[in-house]
Amino acid sequence: MCGIVGYVGSKAAAPLLIAGLKRLEYRGYDSAGVSLLNGGAQVQTRKAKGKIAMLEEAVGGSPVTGTTGIAHTRWATHGPPNECNAHPHHDCTDEIAVVHNGIIENYSTLRKRLIEKGHTFRSETDTEVLAHLIEEAFDGNLEDAVMDALRLVEGTYGIAVLSTRDPGKIVAARKGSPLLIGVGEGEYFVASDVAAILQYTREVIYLDDGEVAVVTTDGYSVCDLKARPVGKGISRIEWDLDQIEKGGYDHFMLKEIFEQPQTIENTMRGRLVVEEGYAKLGGLNITREELQNIDNMIITACGTSWHSGLIGELMIEEYARIRVETEYASEFRYRNPIVDPNTLCVVISQSGETADTLAAMREAKERGARTLGLVNVVGSTIAREDDGGVYLLAGPEIGVASTKAFTSQVVALALLMLTFARRRDMSASRGREIAQAMVKLPEQIQEILEDAPTIEIIAEQFKDATNFLYLGRGYNFPVALEGALKLKEISYIHAEGYPAAEMKHGPIALIDENMPVVFIAPHDSVFEKIVSNIQEVKARGGRSIVITSRDEPALEGLIDFEIRIPETLEMLYPILTVIPLQLLSYYIAAKRGLDVDQPRNLAKSVTVE
Numbered sequence: 001m002c003g004i005v006g007y008v009g010s011k012a013a014a015p016l017l018i019a020g021l022k023r024l025e026y027r028g029y030d031s032a033g034v035s036l037l038n039g040g041a042q043v044q045t046r047k048a049k050g051k052i053a054m055l056e057e058a059v060g061g062s063p064v065t066g067t068t069g070i071a072h073t074r075w076a077t078h079g080p081p082n083e084c085n086a087h088p089h090h091d092c093t094d095e096i097a098v099v100h101n102g103i104i105e106n107y108s109t110l111r112k113r114l115i116e117k118g119h120t121f122r123s124e125t126d127t128e129v130l131a132h133l134i135e136e137a138f139d140g141n142l143e144d145a146v147m148d149a150l151r152l153v154e155g156t157y158g159i160a161v162l163s164t165r166d167p168g169k170i171v172a173a174r175k176g177s178p179l180l181i182g183v184g185e186g187e188y189f190v191a192s193d194v195a196a197i198l199q200y201t202r203e204v205i206y207l208d209d210g211e212v213a214v215v216t217t218d219g220y221s222v223c224d225l226k227a228r229p230v231g232k233g234i235s236r237i238e239w240d241l242d243q244i245e246k247g248g249y250d251h252f253m254l255k256e257i258f259e260q261p262q263t264i265e266n267t268m269r270g271r272l273v274v275e276e277g278y279a280k281l282g283g284l285n286i287t288r289e290e291l292q293n294i295d296n297m298i299i300t301a302c303g304t305s306w307h308s309g310l311i312g313e314l315m316i317e318e319y320a321r322i323r324v325e326t327e328y329a330s331e332f333r334y335r336n337p338i339v340d341p342n343t344l345c346v347v348i349s350q351s352g353e354t355a356d357t358l359a360a361m362r363e364a365k366e367r368g369a370r371t372l373g374l375v376n377v378v379g380s381t382i383a384r385e386d387d388g389g390v391y392l393l394a395g396p397e398i399g400v401a402s403t404k405a406f407t408s409q410v411v412a413l414a415l416l417m418l419t420f421a422r423r424r425d426m427s428a429s430r431g432r433e434i435a436q437a438m439v440k441l442p443e444q445i446q447e448i449l450e451d452a453p454t455i456e457i458i459a460e461q462f463k464d465a466t467n468f469l470y471l472g473r474g475y476n477f478p479v480a481l482e483g484a485l486k487l488k489e490i491s492y493i494h495a496e497g498y499p500a501a502e503m504k505h506g507p508i509a510l511i512d513e514n515m516p517v518v519f520i521a522p523h524d525s526v527f528e529k530i531v532s533n534i535q536e537v538k539a540r541g542g543r544s545i546v547i548t549s550r551d552e553p554a555l556e557g558l559i560d561f562e563i564r565i566p567e568t569l570e571m572l573y574p575i576l577t578v579i580p581l582q583l584l585s586y587y588i589a590a591k592r593g594l595d596v597d598q599p600r601n602l603a604k605s606v607t608v609e
């Protein structure tokens with residue numbers, strides 16, 4: 001997804017901006033660009049299609065100088081990825097440069113109107129209209145022109161703008177696309193993601209929707225679109241830069257898979273009260289009485305986060321006895337859902353910026369539901385707009401394929417379930433049993449991770465397969481979906497997840513010796529049932545990889561590969577069974593020589609609809 005970095009200070013801006021863009025590479029992008037002010041009449045801009053290294057080459061070949069600049073990584077929405085469509089975009093006279101994340105929905109009307117007024121467009125992007133609108137409105141002061149332009153715009157934006165006609169200044173504005181100001185000593189930054197500026201400062205100001213910031217070497221100011229000043233507090237970022245780096249692993253994804261003993265511990269720390277068998281969740285912002293009154297829940301999310309939501313639904317219905325519906329956020333926002341004041345809408349998002357999830361949360365709120373965010377990125381839009389929340393505390397997830405956020409989401413949902421269930425009819429001893437099983441999970445994940453070489457051997461066997469089937473039942477059906485998603489997104493192998501018993505209703509026709517079938521079959525209440533499904537696959541010549549939790553005579557001679565995991569409670573198995581699936585996908589993709597951390601066509605944070 002697109003990324004923005006801006007700098008105003010006394011240092012050469014270009015290297016700082018390019019270093020900032022490199023920190024944003026993990027977000028996924030297809031082109032990049034940088035614009036600087038050097039005291040001349042025109043903005044100096046360099047752009048390149050492809051990786052940041054290409055931009056560095058362009059800047060090396062034709063250097064840009066100056067201490068004020070903006071830069072961007074683009075993920076195409078309007079117009080193909082090429083140098084021309086890369087940001088920054090200029091006005092007609094190259095005096096204004098704009099970088100933009102988001103989508104200008106009325107851009108074609110605006111573009112037509114601007115062309116009629118004599119403006120010349122050079123790209124196919126929606127963003128370019130902003131540069132021309134600002135040009136139209138410019139009357140000596142850049143922020144006034146930006147505000148005038150934004151009043152005409154429909155859609156979403158996080159923008160940073162500079163101009164040779166009002167130098168030494170960046171104007172930034174936000175509506176629906178994250179943006180923050182970094183406060184340094186005698187220097188200021190603008191960024192769409194804190195990772196871009198963390199090496200320079202930890203002090204940031206998060207902009208909210210409808211706010212405009214003016215940043216110069218003398219300081220910053222924030223106002224609304226009517227130029228009324230807005231007071232903003234400075235937040236301190238506690239994440240370390242080395243948390244954002246690969247830490248010795250070949251890929252971020254692998255590092256993040258191996259971090260899970262620690263990350264789920266972080267999710268539980270200070271929240272799980274083992275002896276009492278309940279969870280203390282400080283950020284729920286809900287009275288005891290309100291909590292008691294909640295009689296139905298909607299869980300909404302996308303992708304991997306939706307899969308964790310399905311597991312949460314099973315836990316909450318089973319133990320808290322509250323009716324739960326888990327919905328794709330993209331579907332929820334466009335139907336007429338039944339929501340009442342006793343509905344709790346749980347919104348799950350790693351990034352906290354997913355456009356569909358945010359829109360679903362706003363829709364639920366609008367209809368009177370109380371909203372609760374399970375979010376990883378602190379200060380993200382969902383985290384700021386929800387009524388209450390539980391941070392996942394999994395640290396930055398850089399690999400595009402979500403791994404550690406998933407396990408932290410399931411842990412957070414288990415904590416939420418305990419909070420609700422213990423206030424209803426779950427006994428302290430049952431709560432304690434679950435809590436005791438939860439504290440063992442980090443060690444159990446570690447045990448599975450130590451078996452990574454076995455999974456790598458299995459990956460070698462199957463790396464050239466073209467299709468995979470993932471089957472699980474009960475709590476492990478969502479894990480089958482997640483395993484299949486992980487494989488397809490990073491290895492580009494077609495994979496499907498099914499409830500195991502559904503296989504006979506269609507997918508069984510696909511089974512032959514070329515179709516590996518992954519069974520998620522820990523020893524739980526549906527284990528015996530799944531053994532029959534394994535037999536059905538064997539009878540048709542299919543090859544099976546079975547994740548199971550103990551020596552089982554019933555499996556003897558039936559399976560091709562076994563991955564053993566430790567035993568836990570039925571509701572907690574997904575936190576363990578997903579680990580071998582993450583590793584299997586990782587090793588298959590790595591063996592296929594693919595770009596594991598930035599798979600094609602994917603972005604880390606999907607901030608467009």
Ligand code: F6R
Pocket residue numbers: 302303304305306348349350351352353354357400401402403485486489604605606
């Ligand atoms: C898959 C993946 C995506 C995200 C989805 C939602 O590995 O990462 O499916 O889970 O785009 O993203 P968040 O959780 O940031 O809302």
